Amino acid sequence: MRSISLVPIAATILLLSLWVAKDAIAGGAEQQVCDAGADYSLGLEDYSEAIRRHIEVVRKHPDSALAHYHLGFALGMVGDRMAEVKEYRRAEALGLRTWDLFLNLGLAQLENGDLDAATDSLRRAVLLGEEHSESHFNLALVNERCGMLADAEHEILVSLRLNPGQPDARNMLGVIYAQEGKIAYASLVWRELVRDVPDYEPARTNLATLGSQSTVATDETAAVDPTTPVAAVEAIRDQRELLLRSREVQLNLSSAQDNGR
Numbered sequence: 001m002r003s004i005s006l007v008p009i010a011a012t013i014l015l016l017s018l019w020v021a022k023d024a025i026a027g028g029a030e031q032q033v034c035d036a037g038a039d040y041s042l043g044l045e046d047y048s049e050a051i052r053r054h055i056e057v058v059r060k061h062p063d064s065a066l067a068h069y070h071l072g073f074a075l076g077m078v079g080d081r082m083a084e085v086k087e088y089r090r091a092e093a094l095g096l097r098t099w100d101l102f103l104n105l106g107l108a109q110l111e112n113g114d115l116d117a118a119t120d121s122l123r124r125a126v127l128l129g130e131e132h133s134e135s136h137f138n139l140a141l142v143n144e145r146c147g148m149l150a151d152a153e154h155e156i157l158v159s160l161r162l163n164p165g166q167p168d169a170r171n172m173l174g175v176i177y178a179q180e181g182k183i184a185y186a187s188l189v190w191r192e193l194v195r196d197v198p199d200y201e202p203a204r205t206n207l208a209t210l211g212s213q214s215t216v217a218t219d220e221t222a223a224v225d226p227t228t229p230v231a232a233v234e235a236i237r238d239q240r241e242l243l244l245r246s247r248e249v250q251l252n253l254s255s256a257q258d259n260g261r
Helices: 036-043 047-060 065-077 081-093 099-111 115-128 133-145 149-162 167-180 183-196 201-220 229-237 240-246
Strands: none
Touching: 036 047, 036 065, 047 065, 065 081, 065 099, 081 099, 099 115, 099 133, 115 133, 133 149, 133 167, 149 167, 167 183, 167 201, 183 201
């Protein structure tokens, strides 16, 4: 079955832990803050100044895993993806092991189009931060893009179990269902999302698109009552490939970070 083409996805969840537990560093005794002034600039989202200060820190302390991580994050926020990944890899090589490091690494790799590396990094983010909905959500995004729909469905459901109120995750679940051919389920997800979050436009767009495609199937299957889930699936079954070929169902994430990356 074909995958529905999605609009380009910007980085979805951007996290940075400025306070890292000591046991997150292999071997033990890394400071929790790499440099007070540099991290203060990062906290203020003054990324140019944060980059300048963190470059000074890594020159003086080239083995500071945390400084490389923070430098990578700041570089990513100004759009330098290659340098961002390089610094994250350096932090990893120096022994940093935190779920948000691998989350941000995976997102940078995703934006660079390296799906295999992104999948590996986000799986590690899930292993290290299985209690964080963000890890599961972003792994679901990569799985969906790779066509691994069953895995994507599993991860997005875990994310929603941990944090049921995520509009983006609920919308993504609808997209996955649509691609799997679970049309009635997709419709139900989007209808409930529109009801709960009336100003969430992606769900309205997707629901309208699904409705326009369903009309074709309904006209050709007039004897089937499309008001029930089972009947709706029957009405659309022969039109499933038409739906997929339309390539119009969109994943328009409304994350607050969408303009930042």
